[in-house]
Amino acid sequence: MSTGEQTLTASAVTKVRPRKAATRRQKRERLVAAGFLAPFMLLLLIFQYVPLLVMARNSFYDYSLLNPAAEKFVGLRNFADMIEYEDAATSFGITFLFALGVVLFVIPVAFALALFLNSKLPARGLVRTMIMLPVVTSSVVVATMWSFLLDPSNGLINGALDAVGLARQPFLTSTGQALAALVAMTLWQQVGFGAILFLAGLQGVPAELSEAARIDGATRRQVLWNITIPLLSRTTLFVVVIMTVFSLQAFAPAFLMTQGGPQESTNLIVYHIYNTAFIMQQAGYASALSVVLLLVVLAISMIQMALLRSRWNY
């Protein structure tokens, strides 16, 4: 009998075998599990999925929050407006640039910090505390603090530039520098989170692999490049996806530091959605923007998962 025939026979046997009835204990365990899951699932349903459905429905209507009863069905007009007017494309473009900046800077800096924290160098505990402090500090506090630091006239950073003879910079009031300033602030705030995730990944890498490579004559750089980084691909994927989603959802920096300006140069999409709904009173259009943002975030996450899929297990 060939292997193929054996497999076929085995699967046929599996198919005809009657399903074993669950024992009383299994039933009780399933019930307990359902009981524990139910409150969370209920909250998830009420506060996540139902609003998503309502949002999707609202994206086909034109209405204001001040008078929702006067809503009008407009079909795909809100989506057509996104193409006809520049605001959506501009805001999405700025948000992608912001996310790209955050991911490109956070990943290497967080990884370098994690390598340092994973070593036996002195002051690791102090550095760990220092990099985690911004993560646990409120975004409002961080944004306010950075607004003072980046003040074009009296900010600490401009004071330092002035002291070393460099020209003062406009930072948040310049169309060319404001977004970069927000990326720098986000890097400072989020790098600790990335570093802790990378550190957890590093501590899970089997030491014997690098030891074997070192015995075989590999340099530290070769070990890092050929063993550590490939084995950290799952962690890297996680950090990239998390940082991308965080960046695409960023609201506080635009709201508190720049109000989307100057000249919309920091008009991040979530802030734009907030403005569209609450200030411009175009809640239907804001819903349509939210639907597109949801689809974009899903698509980007799926692409990242496909591109950074892990090829090694340990």
Place this chain on the structure above:
Amino acid sequence: MKVYHIVFAGLLGATALSATAVQAQDKPACTGESVTLRILRTPGNFPYPKPMEAWQKDNPCVQFEINEVPFAQLADTISVQAASSNPPDVIVYDGPNTQSYAASGILLPITKYLPKGWDDDVLPATKAEHSYNGEVYSPGIEQTTVAMYYNKKLVEAAGIKPPQTLAEAWTWPQALEAFKKCQQGPAGAATVWGLGPTRFGNGQPGLVYQDLPYQRSAGDPKADPSSSAFKTYWALSPDSKSVEGYLDTPEAVEALKFYQSLFNSEGVAPKAGIPNAFFDGKACFYIDTPAAGNALIKDPKIEWGTTPIPYFKTPVVHTGSTTFGATARSKHPEIAAKFVVDMSWGEYAYMNVSQRGNLPTLKSLFPRFAVYNQYPMKVFVDQLQSWGQPRPPGPKFAQYDKIVSEALRGVAFGGDPASLMADAEKKVQRVLDR
């Protein structure tokens, strides 16, 4: 038990009984159905406790439930709560939004509840701002406008004598010379600024309330209605339906180039907020409402004076303040409307206005505020009566305010005035057409 114990107990009992009697006399018992009015307001805003307590004596069946939100979140909160199944009965809101809230059906028309003589007594600017389609939606309580404060010590040290009457008011180029003369430290990074930052919002320039008059003052309200001078002054068509050709006129662009120079080439005003800059002696001049003057009268941290707002061609200042109204979907519309109207009339209005120190909306109350009959606070009253204009009114004011403020801020930060205002026109028009 000793005799003095009995006397002492008797005295205590008598005091307690008399106190109860006084309380009962102060707060008449409610004989009808008890009603609770839900009020949404900002902290430190009217209606104030004293007039409310006085009003409750006449209306013992009415109780109040007050919810407060910071001014920055007020419009958002109203957006959400007004559409809910249980909206507040009375809302305090930013005055220029009256037409927007009236058009959306949030506010209850109160024309029929207004007392006799209200029409003649109220300031015309207040009535215009709070009316929509022939109905009055808010009686208004207080009115504000801005003037330019100055630090006497700094200004006198620089040899400057600011004008004290409207007839002698500076033009903007004259004011700029004064800013430059008084400023200390390098342009753009001064230790004492020529013109201090606003206390509104986050302290950045660009607010319609304070900064749109730069370009409006370059226009002329008496010019031909099709002329750019006329459109520059009004900044929105008379029917509130068009803004095209009203914001990017040659006169407006020229005025905005001057406005931009204050923050850039001349460097006499900061681009970011500095908390309490004027009150801490870090600014020679400063633009604010009468509330700042009244605070300085109570706590004179510095020696100060006021001077009228400078202009290019036609002097103009914006009016408007927070106000309040009864909601159309209130469960007690009659009582809510009565409360709102009562609070803004007669003695209750006086009690409310005197609490914060802004200007009253009733002409009959002006003589009772002696402070406004003499310099420096008289400048506000004179400006209000001679130069005051509401911010471009219409049911889409909130959107206009947001878009134009962003454009003005862009100009202050160095953007091209012509293209920024043309872009703002397009955006506002999209909202008006929708």
